[in-house]
Amino acid sequence: MSEMAVSLHHVTKSYGRKQALADVSLAIPRGRVVGILGPNGAGKSTLFRILTGLVRPEAGEVRVLGESPGWRTNRQVAYLPDRARWYPDHTVADALRWAETFLPGFHLDTAHRLAALLRMDEHVRAGQMSRGQEARLMLLMCLARRVPLVVLDEPLAGIDAPSRARILEGIVSVLSEEERPTVLLSTHELYEAEPLLDYAVFLTGGRVVLAGDAETLRRQHGSMRHILETLVT
């Protein structure tokens, strides 16, 4: 088994003339909670899409849990897509039944525990939920899976403060389990998410500008927020 959850070697990806990732090399160890941080357009979502096989890089090598990313590795990856919505006709109960069939490693008991923790009403359809409720439902779909890698693309974006707090509670609850997965998390809500992170990767303009153990980075550069503000300016 590979010691690294994710590794990239000289990976490049462009959309037309815009280079989303430029010669990115990166190695993320297993069992860490990793913040993938950077301003809008830094390449965070592109990185996640490459890791889940949604898009292919033009150059470079990518390994996820020791294999090339694609539909087969997605059995072991729980992914919350950027700007995603849930199937509008599903109630929470429908969504849980769907997840049992379609998401390998999905545990119904964990899902019910998380649904209670996230204060989900099991009878409301996703189409009638607030954005915060829908975001919590989608997070539940990911966190109730017992898989080695969890990839959360902006799980806190556009969500009100009470829902953000519940989402973070949900993440902490999974991280406190004995066999915790590697979690990749991108967010702009660093004030709330920073305490969760024990590893960080900073991207700007499609390049990795800083990466390492969160404590070491804090000692050297100050808080994550401070580092991000410095990079943006």
Next chain:
Amino acid sequence: MDTTSSLALARIPFWALVKHDFKRRKRGGLRAYRGWWWVYALGVCAALLVLSARVGQAAENLRFAWFAVFGLLFLSFGLGIGCTANEWRNGTVGWWLTLPVSRGRLVLSKWVATLLRTLWVYTRVFLLMAGFGLYSLAVAGQLHYHTLVAFFNTGVGAYTLLLALTPLPAALGVFYGVLMQSRLRPAVPLVWLAFGLVWWQVSTRGNHLPVASHARVSPLFQVWSLWSWHQVEAVLAMWLLAVGLVLGAAVVLDRYLAL
């Protein structure tokens, strides 16, 4: 955490995917427009009543009403587009494309679901047309064995041809829905051009298909025995083309996706 080996062996049943894709999902304001379905349903019923009242003089030609069902091929095309494009419209494309299922199976499931949805509509339309025919013939006092045979033979003939043609527009709809979300979108006019040529060929051959000409003299429900090998070959070629389009959609999703 589940063991890596148990996760690696996890399989999603194909028919579970089809069942999931079979359901029509559209986000937002659907409830507000639901009343319009009733308006259209009442409109269709009123039109059928008016038509059946006027059909007395022309009961002999009632069987030609079955030709209206060929318009349903466009519905199949639209259902194919909707089945795929709704993943983007509903914001669920990220979930769909990261399911641990090959692109080929994902697209195949959409195609099968489109065919099943189309069949569901065809069945309802057949029952509606049959009811309309029986009612009209009864009103006109023409409810005899030979008029019924002519009417239903034409219907079965039309439906046989319709079912034979349906896999192609359904596959084209799925392919088109995927193509519109890819970096190959500029090729859409070329696809229309190619489809136009195929459709022209089909229409030309379709004029010779034994839908109505022998319907009056054939035994009930046996009009398909009048198909020639050339026509069967043409249909088989269309099915192959449909399978090619489904495979093409999988390749487009795999290599040319624009996200």
